Amino acid sequence: MLSAAELLEVWERGLPLMPVQRACALLASGCTDTPEEVLGALNIGRRDAELLKLRESLFGLEMMGVVNCPRCCESLELTFLTTEMHSVQPPEEQLETLSLSAEGYEIEFRLPTSQDAIQAAGEKDPLAASYAILRRCLVSIKRGGQAVPPEDLPFEVADAVVHRMEEIDALADVRLSIACPNCAHQWQSTFDIVSFLWGEIDAWARRMLSDVHVLASAYGWNERDIVTLSPVRRQFYLQAVGG
Numbered sequence: 001m002l003s004a005a006e007l008l009e010v011w012e013r014g015l016p017l018m019p020v021q022r023a024c025a026l027l028a029s030g031c032t033d034t035p036e037e038v039l040g041a042l043n044i045g046r047r048d049a050e051l052l053k054l055r056e057s058l059f060g061l062e063m064m065g066v067v068n069c070p071r072c073c074e075s076l077e078l079t080f081l082t083t084e085m086h087s088v089q090p091p092e093e094q095l096e097t098l099s100l101s102a103e104g105y106e107i108e109f110r111l112p113t114s115q116d117a118i119q120a121a122g123e124k125d126p127l128a129a130s131y132a133i134l135r136r137c138l139v140s141i142k143r144g145g146q147a148v149p150p151e152d153l154p155f156e157v158a159d160a161v162v163h164r165m166e167e168i169d170a171l172a173d174v175r176l177s178i179a180c181p182n183c184a185h186q187w188q189s190t191f192d193i194v195s196f197l198w199g200e201i202d203a204w205a206r207r208m209l210s211d212v213h214v215l216a217s218a219y220g221w222n223e224r225d226i227v228t229l230s231p232v233r234r235q236f237y238l239q240a241v242g243g
Helices: 004-014 019-030 036-040 044-059 114-119 126-137 155-168 193-219 223-227 231-242
Strands: 062-068 075-081 098-102 105-109 138-143 174-179 186-191
Touching: 004 019, 004 193, 004 223, 019 036, 019 044, 019 114, 019 193, 036 114, 044 114, 044 193, 075 174, 098 155, 105 155, 114 126, 126 138, 126 155, 193 223, 193 231
Parallel strands: none
Antiparallel strands: 062 075, 098 105, 105 138, 174 186
């Protein structure tokens, strides 16, 4: 459980970072006994499972979001639980190397990690970034006993590898089934715990700093004293100042 001061520190440190770097920073804040390089080497599903646990410890089980219907543009409020994600189990961490046979190719690969995403972040084109991640995850490619370079792998075979990755690491690509009550349109929307949790932390941090400003102006207290107040006591003083 992070204190308010610790969470503010993580938020400030994460502001200039890319989303995948924020994910690593958040994970490191909640897993202080594990080296950051180990956390960065977790497959995406395992990382996101840990971020879900962190989210539960910070804000509870219930999550709320807003999405627009792609057909009628109606704005929909969604409420769901983190426990709904736990039914999608990430693979065990020891599954370091996996294999696939397709179109005569024998392929050994591993699941993508945050480190892979960081290394591919320099690619401006999303497809190029995805291919760069895939290349990093290919351990070996053979056909007829002969080694094949990654650039010679046919698109349909590469697509089969990606599809197999998604099957094994399902928590890395969570999709919510949504039905619009206005037009009855049904679709699936991707849920990204990294952006969702960061959005919650960002909103919380800005509210907290606003509270600090109000109480510091009213009472002359320093930031540390205000941040360490319990939420109940902080709210009491805010209400007193307001009226």
